[in-house]
Amino acid sequence: MAKIAFMQLASCWGSHQSLLDAHLSLLHLFPEMDIVYWPAVVDFKMKDLIGYEDKSVDVGFLEGFCRTEQDRANVDIMRKKCKTLVAYGSCAVLGGVPGLANLFSIEELTSRKFLDNEFLDPGATIPDQHVPKFLEFIPDLHKVTKIDVDLVGCPPKTGNIVGLVAAVLGTPGKKVDAKKSMCDICPLKTCLLDKDSLCYGPITAAGDPIGKLAKGYPVLGEFGLTKKIHMKNAEKLFKKITAQPLTREEVQQTVETLMMTLNSVPLGFMVGKADPIRAVKLDPESIRTKTVNEKEIVDFTVEGYPEILNDIIGAAMADLKDNLEYDDSAQTVCTQCERNIVDKEVVRYKRDYEGFPDQEKCLLVQGYVCMGPITKAGCGATCIRANSPCLGCYGPAINVDDYASKAMSLFPSICKDDPENIKKFFSDPAGLFARFCVPTSSLGHKVEEKVEEK
Amino acid sequence: MTPPDKVYEVEPVTRLEGHGGLRLVLSEDGKTVKDVQFNITTTRFFEKLCEGRYAEHVPRITNRICGICPVPHHLAATKSVEAAWNVEIPPAAYKLRQLFMNAKQYSSHLLHFFALAAPDFVYGPFADPGKRNVVQIIKDLPDVGAMALKMMDFGQNLCTAIGGKSVGPIAGIVGGMRNPLTSELRDGFIAQIPAQLEMVKATVDLAKKIVFDYWDVVSQLAVTPTYYCGVAKEVNGKLVHDIYDGDIVFVSPEGEKTIYKPEDYMKAIGERVSKHSYATHTYYRPVGYPEGIYRTNSLAMLNACDEMATPLAEAARKEMFQKILGKDSGVLHHTFAYHWARIIETVGAFESIIKYLKDPEILSTDIKTLDVKPIAGRGVAMVDAPRGNLIYDMTTDAEGICRKLNILVATNHNIAGIEKSVKHAAKQIFEEGILDKIKLPDPMVK
Numbered sequence: 001m002a003k004i005a006f007m008q009l010a011s012c013w014g015s016h017q018s019l020l021d022a023h024l025s026l027l028h029l030f031p032e033m034d035i036v037y038w039p040a041v042v043d044f045k046m047k048d049l050i051g052y053e054d055k056s057v058d059v060g061f062l063e064g065f066c067r068t069e070q071d072r073a074n075v076d077i078m079r080k081k082c083k084t085l086v087a088y089g090s091c092a093v094l095g096g097v098p099g100l101a102n103l104f105s106i107e108e109l110t111s112r113k114f115l116d117n118e119f120l121d122p123g124a125t126i127p128d129q130h131v132p133k134f135l136e137f138i139p140d141l142h143k144v145t146k147i148d149v150d151l152v153g154c155p156p157k158t159g160n161i162v163g164l165v166a167a168v169l170g171t172p173g174k175k176v177d178a179k180k181s182m183c184d185i186c187p188l189k190t191c192l193l194d195k196d197s198l199c200y201g202p203i204t205a206a207g208d209p210i211g212k213l214a215k216g217y218p219v220l221g222e223f224g225l226t227k228k229i230h231m232k233n234a235e236k237l238f239k240k241i242t243a244q245p246l247t248r249e250e251v252q253q254t255v256e257t258l259m260m261t262l263n264s265v266p267l268g269f270m271v272g273k274a275d276p277i278r279a280v281k282l283d284p285e286s287i288r289t290k291t292v293n294e295k296e297i298v299d300f301t302v303e304g305y306p307e308i309l310n311d312i313i314g315a316a317m318a319d320l321k322d323n324l325e326y327d328d329s330a331q332t333v334c335t336q337c338e339r340n341i342v343d344k345e346v347v348r349y350k351r352d353y354e355g356f357p358d359q360e361k362c363l364l365v366q367g368y369v370c371m372g373p374i375t376k377a378g379c380g381a382t383c384i385r386a387n388s389p390c391l392g393c394y395g396p397a398i399n400v401d402d403y404a405s406k407a408m409s410l411f412p413s414i415c416k417d418d419p420e421n422i423k424k425f426f427s428d429p430a431g432l433f434a435r436f437c438v439p440t441s442s443l444g445h446k447v448e449e450k451v452e453e454k
Numbered sequence: 455m456t457p458p459d460k461v462y463e464v465e466p467v468t469r470l471e472g473h474g475g476l477r478l479v480l481s482e483d484g485k486t487v488k489d490v491q492f493n494i495t496t497t498r499f500f501e502k503l504c505e506g507r508y509a510e511h512v513p514r515i516t517n518r519i520c521g522i523c524p525v526p527h528h529l530a531a532t533k534s535v536e537a538a539w540n541v542e543i544p545p546a547a548y549k550l551r552q553l554f555m556n557a558k559q560y561s562s563h564l565l566h567f568f569a570l571a572a573p574d575f576v577y578g579p580f581a582d583p584g585k586r587n588v589v590q591i592i593k594d595l596p597d598v599g600a601m602a603l604k605m606m607d608f609g610q611n612l613c614t615a616i617g618g619k620s621v622g623p624i625a626g627i628v629g630g631m632r633n634p635l636t637s638e639l640r641d642g643f644i645a646q647i648p649a650q651l652e653m654v655k656a657t658v659d660l661a662k663k664i665v666f667d668y669w670d671v672v673s674q675l676a677v678t679p680t681y682y683c684g685v686a687k688e689v690n691g692k693l694v695h696d697i698y699d700g701d702i703v704f705v706s707p708e709g710e711k712t713i714y715k716p717e718d719y720m721k722a723i724g725e726r727v728s729k730h731s732y733a734t735h736t737y738y739r740p741v742g743y744p745e746g747i748y749r750t751n752s753l754a755m756l757n758a759c760d761e762m763a764t765p766l767a768e769a770a771r772k773e774m775f776q777k778i779l780g781k782d783s784g785v786l787h788h789t790f791a792y793h794w795a796r797i798i799e800t801v802g803a804f805e806s807i808i809k810y811l812k813d814p815e816i817l818s819t820d821i822k823t824l825d826v827k828p829i830a831g832r833g834v835a836m837v838d839a840p841r842g843n844l845i846y847d848m849t850t851d852a853e854g855i856c857r858k859l860n861i862l863v864a865t866n867h868n869i870a871g872i873e874k875s876v877k878h879a880a881k882q883i884f885e886e887g888i889l890d891k892i893k894l895p896d897p898m899v900k
Contacts, residue, residue: 012521013520014521015521016471016521020569027603030592030593039466040468041468041569041589042468043468043587044583045583046466067497070496098499101498101503103506104499108502113497113502113732114727119860120725120734121727124726124727127727127731130475130477131494154518352508352510352511354826355824356822386618386625386633387625388618388632388633428855431511432507
């Protein structure tokens with residue numbers, strides 16, 4: 001059983017709630033987890049955490065950011081006790097929405113909170129009994145301590161969290177039989193490949209329980225590769241991949257399959273640059289190809305596996321390399337959005353309260369500021385599906401260095417309105433473009449100019 | 455020289471979704487309670503950081519105040535801008551918001567009951583701290599655990615269907631809602647009603663068993679008179695329980711009710727800074743501090759209303775008042791009856807969910823008025839969040855930019871009341887030795 005600790009720094013508990021939203025999956029996860037610290041759920045106290053041996057906790061989750069000296073001390077304790085430390089949620093990874101506080105000085109913040117007599121009884125002072133001191137500004141957590149894994153999102157999608165926890169626990173409750181393929185145990189009457197649907201069952205190890213697959217969902221390599229390939233179906237699969245370019249949905253399936261089977265990155269939503277799958281787009285020159293059955297495929301070998309398996313994976317990679325639906329070099333929220341882009345120009349930006357957004361058309365094209373084009377994929381375009389523009393809670397996409405500056409250059413430049421109107425519209429660029437990331441963006445925090453006395 | 459005090463520090467207070475420490479100061483011999491402090495050890499300055507932002511974006515900022523009750527924050531903030539700009543929303547949007555609030559109420563109250571409260575009663579207050587939690591309940595009582603999770607799942611999924619996300623929801627907008635409910639989703643939830651109803655009934659039975667098993671605790675420990683602040687809507691001369699749309703109702707310790715419009719909240723509520731907490735303390739202004747210490751949340755809601763909005767909940771409310779006071783209504787000061795009151799509100803939330811799901815207008819796509827125009831103005835809005843009264847006081851300029859914001863959340867309202875009731879309980883325990891006199895049941899699971 002893995003020992004797990006959850007720490008709440010200054011935060012809202014939303015990332016934890018997102019884990020709890022796994023609901024029935026928790027029946028399988030919780031019994032496998034040895035939770036040694038989780039104040040909102042379990043009664044262990046700070047003295048218990050301090051008492052554990054150093055590096056005795058397998059994984060620690062840090063939700064929130066450092067607002068007080070106590071938060072900083074808690075980060076240090078967690079680093080000391082945990083082997084792996086996860087920055088959990090956008091506050092920890094990026095600074096978060098409350099990171100907007102860094103646009104003000106601590107004096108401005110505390111005087112509104114504790115000394116504003118429009119709302120508060122007069123005569124008050126800033127609390128100082130048995131409360132920790134405030135830090136001057138919210139620091140980038142990665143500069144406070146060494147973070148091993150970033151799990152971004154406000155909150156991270158439940159599936160992303162469960163995926164990470166399951167990776168830590170080693171897929172609890174699943175039995176894998178690598179001596180069989182999924183085709184060997186497939187309950188479907190008609191093979192999906194015979195219906196011209198993509199299914200990676202022939203190269204995937206048999207697993208139990210098969211869950212949604214019994215209802216006709218295609219296999220995505222979820223139980224790893226098998227050496228006992230289902231030959232007849234494998235040939236069908238090779239033909240299917242090489243017959244014509246894969247559709248958008250098939251590209252998604254293929255990417256997920258490759259990620260899960262090649263183990264190049266532990267989880268699809270975290271980005272590793274040395275990843276052979278993304279290399280087909282990021283570094284196409286380095287890709288060697290070969291010809292199999294008159295089809296050009298990527299020359300790729302998974303050591304110790306039959307040739308047909310390598311051919312299938314090579315064919316899948318070759319398709320991704322040229323497939324316009326796969327743009328993983330900059331996988332953004334837009335790549336997961338199903339809206340139509342009719343135009344690529346914005347006539348005029350609209351405030352969110354104006355009109356009612358068309359549910360089919362790209363929000364940005366309609367004039368609503370949607371951060372999708374520069375935001376890292378992973379949420380499944382959640383907000384946009386609810387007819388609301390993306391605000392960027394998953395942070396910068398892989399090819400975006402500084403989120404706020406990228407937004408500042410992108411959004412005004414694609415609008416054909418009068419520049420003065422555009423300028424007026426973006427009167428609060430920091431609040432809009434750095435909504436989730438002031439502390440980690442180039443903005444950082446408010447700096448007062450101080451005249452030095454000599 | 456005075457002898458040193460004996461100090462107990464609970465750091466942190468657990469099974470609480472916020473940040474707090476409890477400090478109990480006793481005399482050296484441990485027989486006199488000198489002080490109780492509930493220290494809220496952090497704050498994030500949301501009111502200040504909203505200044506300068508587009509007002510219609512504030513609901514997408516402050517929904518990050520609380521991960522358990524983001525829906526009330528999202529909607530209270532939206533309503534406050536609507537109040538500042540004189541915006542009327544379409545009837546279908548009103549219904550969608552009521553459904554949204556009740557779905558959140560349902561999942562949050564069940565989370566509170568099963569994950570935050572129940573472990574104390576299932577394992578008993580003196581159980582091994584390592585066992586006293588919902589994870590252990592799931593291990594020891596998988597059927598109860600599965601039931602709790604299925605109910606929370608229903609509520610959270612309904613929040614997602616309406617709000618786009620259950621945590622940090624986004625579909626509310628100044629002028630209404632942005633995300634119409636589809637018939638496919640609606641039908642899916644309606645199909646689950648019979649099974650959910652059985653689980654609601656089982657939860658009520660479990661809660662009543664706990665209340666009756668711990669009757670000595672409920673009826674004797676921390677029966678602390680305070681004022682109460684609830685939300686209710688006046689319908690035909692009666693104050694009806696309502697978590698989305700109502701007036702502020704203050705109840706005196708003797709049961710006298712005074713009604714305030716939300717925009718008059720500052721006449722009713724004073725806000726003061728305590729030296730030992732980053733959350734400010736509020737009090738009932740007409741009587742001052744500390745006499746005007748009050749509490750909000752479920753018990754306050756039941757004290758404030760004359761009746762619940764739905765039949766099963768109303769019957770349950772009467773049953774509780776009859777059992778404790780021997781009459782249909784009055785004022786209850788029984789801190790441990792909060793759990794019972796919360797379950798009654800859960801029943802009410804479930805009945806409201808059914809009512810709104812079955813209302814054909816819930817599928818309307820006419821959910822947003824196009825008549826929205828920023829003006830310089832000030833608007834106050836109020837809802838009742840699962841942990842209590844939530845007030846937004848929004849000031850915008852003519853461009854619709856937030857220039858000033860005051861938020862009173864449940865913690866502000868409750869913290870002084872929590873200190874008062876904990877101090878009362880501490881006196882009963884350390885000075886009067888009440889634990890030797892009251893009967894505790896055997897734990898349900900040993």
